Amino acid sequence: MTREGVPPAAAPRAARAAAVPASTYRLQLQPGFPFAAAEHAVPYLAGLGVSHLHLSPVLTAVPGSTHGYDVTDHGTVREELGGERGLRALSATARAHGLGLVLDIVPNHMAVPADLRLNRPLWEVLREGRGSPWARWFDIDWAAGGGRVLLPVLGERLHEALPHIRVEDGTLRYHDHILPLREGTEGLPLPELCAAQHYRLVWWRLGRSELNYRRFFTISGLIGVRVEDPEVFAATHRKVLQLLREGVADGLRVDHPDGLADPGGYLRRLHEESDGRWTVVEKILADGEPLPGSWPVAGTTGYDALRQVDGLFVDPQGHGELEACYRTFTGAQADLGGEWEATRLRAAHRVLTHDLAAETERLTRTAVRACADSPDLSLRDHAPWALRTALCELLVRLPVYRPYTAQGVRPDPRDAALLEGAAQGAREAFRLSAEGAAVDAVLRLALGDAGDCAAGAEFPVRFAQLSSALRAKSVEDAAFYRYVPLLSACEVGGEPGRPAVRPEGFHAYCARMQRDRPASGTVLSTHDTKRSGDARAALAVLSECPQRWAELLAGTDLSGAPDRHTAWVYWQTALALGAFPPPPGRLVPALLKAVREAGLRTTWTEGDAEYEAAVERFVTAQRDGAGARALAGFAAELAPYVRANVLGAALLQLTMPGVPELYQGTEHTYRALVDPDNRDPATIAERGSALDAEKSRLTAAALRLRADHPELFLPGARWAPTYEPLYAEGERAAHCVAFVRTGAVLTAVTRLSLRLELRGGWGSTRLTLPEGIWQDALAEEGSPRELTGTVPLGRLFGSAPVAVLTRRT
Numbered sequence: 001m002t003r004e005g006v007p008p009a010a011a012p013r014a015a016r017a018a019a020v021p022a023s024t025y026r027l028q029l030q031p032g033f034p035f036a037a038a039e040h041a042v043p044y045l046a047g048l049g050v051s052h053l054h055l056s057p058v059l060t061a062v063p064g065s066t067h068g069y070d071v072t073d074h075g076t077v078r079e080e081l082g083g084e085r086g087l088r089a090l091s092a093t094a095r096a097h098g099l100g101l102v103l104d105i106v107p108n109h110m111a112v113p114a115d116l117r118l119n120r121p122l123w124e125v126l127r128e129g130r131g132s133p134w135a136r137w138f139d140i141d142w143a144a145g146g147g148r149v150l151l152p153v154l155g156e157r158l159h160e161a162l163p164h165i166r167v168e169d170g171t172l173r174y175h176d177h178i179l180p181l182r183e184g185t186e187g188l189p190l191p192e193l194c195a196a197q198h199y200r201l202v203w204w205r206l207g208r209s210e211l212n213y214r215r216f217f218t219i220s221g222l223i224g225v226r227v228e229d230p231e232v233f234a235a236t237h238r239k240v241l242q243l244l245r246e247g248v249a250d251g252l253r254v255d256h257p258d259g260l261a262d263p264g265g266y267l268r269r270l271h272e273e274s275d276g277r278w279t280v281v282e283k284i285l286a287d288g289e290p291l292p293g294s295w296p297v298a299g300t301t302g303y304d305a306l307r308q309v310d311g312l313f314v315d316p317q318g319h320g321e322l323e324a325c326y327r328t329f330t331g332a333q334a335d336l337g338g339e340w341e342a343t344r345l346r347a348a349h350r351v352l353t354h355d356l357a358a359e360t361e362r363l364t365r366t367a368v369r370a371c372a373d374s375p376d377l378s379l380r381d382h383a384p385w386a387l388r389t390a391l392c393e394l395l396v397r398l399p400v401y402r403p404y405t406a407q408g409v410r411p412d413p414r415d416a417a418l419l420e421g422a423a424q425g426a427r428e429a430f431r432l433s434a435e436g437a438a439v440d441a442v443l444r445l446a447l448g449d450a451g452d453c454a455a456g457a458e459f460p461v462r463f464a465q466l467s468s469a470l471r472a473k474s475v476e477d478a479a480f481y482r483y484v485p486l487l488s489a490c491e492v493g494g495e496p497g498r499p500a501v502r503p504e505g506f507h508a509y510c511a512r513m514q515r516d517r518p519a520s521g522t523v524l525s526t527h528d529t530k531r532s533g534d535a536r537a538a539l540a541v542l543s544e545c546p547q548r549w550a551e552l553l554a555g556t557d558l559s560g561a562p563d564r565h566t567a568w569v570y571w572q573t574a575l576a577l578g579a580f581p582p583p584p585g586r587l588v589p590a591l592l593k594a595v596r597e598a599g600l601r602t603t604w605t606e607g608d609a610e611y612e613a614a615v616e617r618f619v620t621a622q623r624d625g626a627g628a629r630a631l632a633g634f635a636a637e638l639a640p641y642v643r644a645n646v647l648g649a650a651l652l653q654l655t656m657p658g659v660p661e662l663y664q665g666t667e668h669t670y671r672a673l674v675d676p677d678n679r680d681p682a683t684i685a686e687r688g689s690a691l692d693a694e695k696s697r698l699t700a701a702a703l704r705l706r707a708d709h710p711e712l713f714l715p716g717a718r719w720a721p722t723y724e725p726l727y728a729e730g731e732r733a734a735h736c737v738a739f740v741r742t743g744a745v746l747t748a749v750t751r752l753s754l755r756l757e758l759r760g761g762w763g764s765t766r767l768t769l770p771e772g773i774w775q776d777a778l779a780e781e782g783s784p785r786e787l788t789g790t791v792p793l794g795r796l797f798g799s800a801p802v803a804v805l806t807r808r809t
Contacts (some may be wrong), residue, residue, distance in 0.1 A: 002248055004140055023662070024051070032681040054253065060078045065209065070113070074097075103251075107237075107251055109222040121137045149200070155175075155202055233269060253521075256468075260465075267279070268282070283300045300520055305513075311500050318543040326484070340496050351470055351474040360392065362462065378441075379444065390426060394443065397422035402471070408452075440598065448460045486543060488535070521660075522659065524650070533666065538645070552571075586677055591676060642693075659714070665684075667700070701777050726748070
């Protein structure tokens, strides 16, 4: 150790080629923020202390895309961002500053662009049909479509659309859509020409129930890719693997692995082909669910860590009181927002039979075939309606995104237990126990126990893929917007019904991560979070003052509100954003998205224009009203406690086990709502508030510790970092969370600071530091602080609600 309070640096940062990033910084690339803009930001980000830039998808995507997940060509780097030359220039500049690159890849799907020429594999399939050599690329149910691919792109029924359809330059045109023509059909009359194609043009509304290709969730504009096919894997990963081999990039983030037929098999192939590069997967884990041990990845992208950190700042008792206030205020019935589990279950039933109707019917057909073809006669004699009901009732009761089972493979005991537990409740949906035997048949199919038949092999794959889509759409995109006592709890990977996490639970999670996945990702904000980490930190304080919140709302004018549920959502959203007066330009899109996703009065596809106009009027009218002024005053009162949450969450994430990722701009305070609010081009600049400066200084200090001393935080060939919980002593001990990394860096944060103040402060509560002299890494320059032995928490947190200490000897 040095006298400056940290160990001697392992090696110059620019000279190290670390296999595991010390930290990553996510940049959302788009035409308004291309590779050149990212390159311009490199010196600043290197100075901040990050080790790697994490880039949103870089392969060619639909023109104008602001996210890049709608890939059209896996073989080229997107020209709108600067092309491969621009990416290589960015990489070279990053390396000159000691930084690496992590790429975000999208194996699950490709875009179905309006101009289908942009997606050559799909163009050829639609031109040549199921006999095309490209047909193996896509997950298409040819039998269900009568040998044709359903394309739900028409704005009206076919006979109404015919006047807008024409043949031009050897292609079929419909408004901005450009489609291929089957050879020899160009001269046919238009109705016959449409009927002669390998695809069927239909009204867009038919996609919900008739689609015959796998899609990404409910988005018909994204078609499932069969990367389980070795040829397809090779073609879709050639460019990315080249960029890795040639040193342009160093690691990978894998988008939505749960959509794949065989996630484990895919990840093993990727691990082998990438020479074991650091890879994290966007796997959303349920509370307590482990990542499959057979997956050769560093870990997840970090939503599980987000849930743990957020939960520390939720008061369990106060959350219960807030729930009661919410029910009283909204009058929501149990299964429409009043109770979490009832709301989740109703949303799941609706999504399966409505939004995912096509996928549910495909799975039902597979079950019928599997039962008919299985050599096991006990699977016979189940009516299609009974199998459909059984699989639906099983799916809605699964508490995870998906199981990982396959025909003829002994299921993991955890997967088996989850499926069998769901089956117990599913049987109760049948009035006759004899008909309920269909549940046992579907359970066996899902476990891969159908005997040797093609449909039996297909069923567990389809079941798992539908399960993950169902969980995303029914929980994240429906129930999270219906059950809203505390909006910050309605987050990806969250548990809205029980959002609080006690310090003991947090420490247990961190110990597991240190043991099992020490290089897994951790996040607080992403391009997909419903609200940024700082916005959620502000909302979490409501669990410490639920009655005060109820009183505030009781004093607002609700005469213009479309309903009380939307009013509740609006006021919490405005508090989360923290801008006063509340800006309609940001709040109107967020509220419209909230009511559409909730689906209680309007939806994306079945909109109620009058209701949505009422929502917009209500949001706009609040800007200069008395309610907004009262909210601004309330927010000012909460500011010290929001500060404690913002700084506490940031420090925990930066120093807990794992590789921390900063989303663009979050080194400062960052209050953002759901997309598109959180996907603006990155703004790399200093900001003005005191909390901005405080958070930025804390972030930089922690990142530089990690960058200069990876051996304290991340596993290496010659060292093994450790995680040791510390527990305060005294009457307010539960308000402190503390731990030590590898005996050299100590983190301590304040939790539930408003409750702490109401209880009279720290009093005699104290923390005993491990042996040695500990220096304050956040002390002002020229004002060093050293601590040793047992320290009163009132002293430790005298100038800030958090502390990070380094030991010297």
